[in-house]
Amino acid sequence: MYNVLIVDDEPAIREGLTTIMDWGALGFRVADTAGSGREALAKLERVQIDLIIMDIRLPGMNGLDVIRKIQQEAAGIPFHFLILSGYADFEYARQAISIGADGYLLKPVDEEEMAEELQRIYRMLESREAADGRHDRYSDYLEDLLLNAYKGGEGEPGPVPPELQWPSYQVIMLDIRLPDTDRMGRMALAREQLSNMCRERSYGFVFTAGGHTGILLRRPLERPEQALELMREIRETLSSCAAAVYAAAGREVTSLGQLKASCDAAGFLLERRFLFRGDRVLLHSDWVALGQNALENSGDTFLETESGMPHRDLADRLYYALEMANEDTVAQILQDMEKMCLSHGDSEQSVKEGFARVMTLALDKYMAGRERSSSSLEPASLIAEVYGQRSLPELVEQVQLRLKQLTASLGEGSKEAVMKQIVNFIHTHYGENLKLELLAETFNYNSSYLGKLFKQHTGEPFNLYLDKVRIRNAKRLLAEGMKVHGVAQHVGYANTDYFHAKFKKYVGCSPSAYRSYNRKKGQTE
Template identity: 80%
Template sequence: MYNVMIVDDEPAIREGLTTIMDWDALGFRVADTAGSGREALAKLEQAQPDLIIMDIRLPGMNGLDVIRKIQEEAAGTPHHFLILSGYADFEYARQAISIGADGYLLKPVDEDEMAEELQRIYRMLESRKAADGGHRASGDRRYSDYLEALLLKDYKDGEAVPESVPAELQWPVYQVIMLEIHFADADRMGKMAEAKEQLTTLCHERGYGFVFAAGGHTCILLRQSLKSMDQASRLLQEIRGTLSSCAAAVYAAAGWEAASLGQLKASCDAASRLLERRFLFRGDRVLLHSDWLALGQEELESSGSSFHESEYRILSRGFADRLYYALEVANKETVAQILQDMEKACLSHGSSELSVKEGFARILTLALNKFTAEREGSSSSFETADLIAEIYGQCSLPELTERVRLRLEQLIISLSAGSKETVMKQIVDFIDAHYGENLKLELLAETFNYNSSYLGKLFRNYTGEPFNLYLDKVRIGNAKRLLAEGRKVQWVAKHVGYANADYFHAKFKKYVGCPPSAYRSSNREKEGME
C-alpha cells in the first residue's frame, strides 16, 4: 500500500478526491491532505507520501516551486507527482513534467482517467521495489545479523561498541521498538517470517531503520526516536496496516533512546519490561517512557506481581464490599467510580495481566454472589460466570473496566426499572437491611454519591434524628426482638452490629432502661407464665 498526499486549495476538491476513488483497490491510501504548497512541505515528513497529487496553481507557492523544493530537500527519497490543471494552465503542466512530474490531469477530474494514471504510477512503484528488493534483502539480512550478534555482547552503560559499525548503522540516536505479534492460524513460523519480510519492506520504504529479533520478539531499530503520542500512534497504525494480511493483533513498546549501539541491549530490556505491562494501557499506540512514569515507579521489575499479592492489595481496600453496596442501592455513578479506583490500584502496583484479571474476577464474584443471593432469582438473567469469562477475554485494562461498567449498569437498569423511590427512602431501607454491618455515614455518602456532611443534614431532616441515633435505635429494636426469642446476649450484640459486648450492654440499657440479660429473662418469664 502506497501513501498519497492530495494538495489543493479548494476543500471540496480535496474531499472529493479523497472519497470518490477506491484507493485500496488501486494500491494506495490517502495519508494526508494540504491546502497550500507550504502546508504540503510541512506535512511531508509525517505523511511520507509516495505520490503527491497537486494542483498546479496554489496560493503563495505554485506547484512547480513545490516540486523543486521537495526535490532539493528530499533528494534521497524518490517521490512521484501527478499534476491537476485547467486548460489555461497547460504550459505549467508541461513544465512540471519536464522537471519530474509523472503526468497531469485536467480539471474537472474524470474518475476513470485518474484510475488509469494511478494504475500506471502503481506499476512504476512496484517495478522500483522489485529492482531494489534483491540488493536490499541481502543488505538488510547483514544488518539484522549484526544487531542480533550485538545483543550477545555485554557492554557497560554508555560504552562505545568496539567493533567496526557499518556506515548504514552510524546514527545520532537509536531506539528499539519491540513488537508482540499474535497470529490467527497454526502456522506461526511461516507467518512470523512473512511478517518480518513485510516489516523489512516497510522500514526500507520509510527509512525507519532495520528489523531484527530479540528474545523471541521481532524488533525495529529506529534511526529517530519517537517524540510524541501522535508519532507513537501513527507508527503502530502503520505497522498494523502492513501486517494486516498475516497478523491477528500487534502491540508495541519503545525502549530507551540510546546514544550508541552499546546501549542496544538496555533499550531492548526496557522495551521488553514495558511490553509485559502493555495490558495496563489501551493498545492504540506504541508504549513510551512516559507510560513507565504513569505506573508511578522509576523502575519495573522484570516479573509481575503475583496473583496473591495483587489480589490482596485490591481486596484489602474493600472493593468487593463497596461494589456490593453500590449495586444494592442501584447507583451507577458510584459503581463507575469504584471501577476507576480498582483500575488506579492496578496501575499503581504495575500489576501483570493475569494478576489484574484474577483480582477483578475475585472482587466481582464476591460482590455479585452476595448481591444475587439476596434476590432469590430476580437477577437470574445476569450470569456472573459470563462476565468473568468476558474479563479474561479483554485486551487491556481500560477496555476491561469499561466492559464491566457497562454490564453492571445493565444489571442496575434491569433491576431498578420503574422504581420511584427517593434517595432518602433507599438509605433508610438500606439501614434496615444492613444494620448488623459496619455502617458509617461516610460509607453511605460514598455509596449514594453524596458529601457526608450534606447527607447528614438531609438524613436528619427526613427522619427527624441524627444518623447515629437512628442506627442505634434500629439495632436496639432488632436486639429486643432477638433477645425475646431467647438468643444469647453476646450473639445478639454481634448480630446487630456491636462488636464489643460491653458497649452493646451500655447502649441497650440507655434506650431500654434495663440490661439486655434482664430483658431476655423477663421475656422468658412472661412466656413461662403464659
C-alpha cells in the same frame, strides 16, 4: 539466475517466448509455463518465481485478476510482472501497471524491446537483493550487539557500520500473535514483511532479541499521533499472517552501546501493554506514567499490597453503590481500581483476577435474596466478560456499562429518595459495619451534610437511629431465645461488652436479664 514463469493460452506463443530469447545471457531462466491464470497460480505454490510474463487476456481469469490474486495471497513476497497485450488491450495494460505491473510489451513481441525490459527488471531484482543483503548484515550486527550486552559485555561488537551511525536510536519491540497453523512459516513471513516495510520507508532495521521481534528506528517516535500511525502501518503490513500485533517503544538513546536500555524499557512496557489501549505503539511517556511503584512491582496484585485497597473493602464500596443505584459512585470505584492497577504496574492476569474477585464478592452479595430474572446480571456472565477484554480501559468501560444496567433500573432520585434508600438500607443491613462516612462516599455527599439531611428526614442522628434499629432487632432475637453473644454479632456489635452497655442504655436492663424475663414469660403463658 532469476526464475521466469510464462503465462499465455496459446501454446505456440509459450514455446516461442521460451526459445526466442537468450535467457541465460540476460540473467534469467524459464522455470515453467502456464496456459491460464488458475494454472499459473497453482504453479506459483510449487515453484519459486521472480518474474511473471503474462498475456493480459486469459481464459477464465484475466491478467489483472491474476495480479490482484497474487498480491492478495502473497503479501510481502516480491513478484515482478511483465504484461503482453495487443493494441486493443492497451487500457488493460495501463490498469495492470497501475496495480503493480513493471511494464508491458505489445504483440507480436520485438526481441530487442523484450531484452531491454528484461535488463531493466534484472537491475531491479539485483538492487533489491543487495538491499536485502545489507539489511540482513545490519540485523545480524544488532543481534550480536544485544547478545553481547545481555552477557554483560560493553560497547559495540566491532566498528559501527556507517549506515548505523545515527544521531539517536530507539527500539520498538513487537508482540506478534500468530494463528495456530504454520506458526514458524508465518513468523518468518512476518519478519520478511516488516523488513520490506522498514527498507521501503527508510524506518530502520528489523532484528530479533530474546524471541521477540524488534525494529531499530532511525527517527524516534515523539508524539502519540506518530505512534498511532506506525501501529497502523505495522498491522496493515502483517495483516496476512498475524492474528494480532502489539508494540512498545523504548527510550531514545544516543549510542548503540545503550541499545540494551532501550530494549529493556520497551520489553517492560510490552509486558504491561494490557494496561493501555492497543491502538498505538506504547511510548516512553507511558513508562513514566506507570510510576515508581510499577517499576518496583514484586508480582503481587494492587489488591494485595499495603498501598492498594483490600479487595473486600472495594467490593463493599461497590456493593453499597449498587444497592443505592448510584451510577456515579460505581464509575468512580472502577476508575479508582484502574488507577491502582496503573500505579502498581499489574500484569494482565493479575488485573483480571483482581477485578474478578471484587466483582464476584459485590455481585454475589447484591444478588443474595433477589429473584434472578432474565434481565438480571449474573456474576458469572460479567466475570467471563472481564477475562475477555483486551485492555484495562476496555475492561473498565465494559464493566461500567454492564453494572449501569442494574443501577439504571433503580434510578438516581432526589434527596428525599436518597434518604429513603439509606433508611431502607439500614433496616436490611443493620448487622453490617455501617458508617455514615461510607454512605456519604457512596452518594458523593459530604458526611456532615449527609448527617444533617438524615436528621431532618428521621428526626434523629444517624448513629442513634442505627443503634435503635439494632437494639429493636436484638430484643426480638433475645425473646426468641438466641444467646447474648450471638445476638451481639448478628445485629452488628463485634464487642459483646459494648453491646451490653448499649442495650442497657436503651432498654434499662441487661441483655441476659431481658432474655431470662422473656423465657419465664413464655413458660407462664
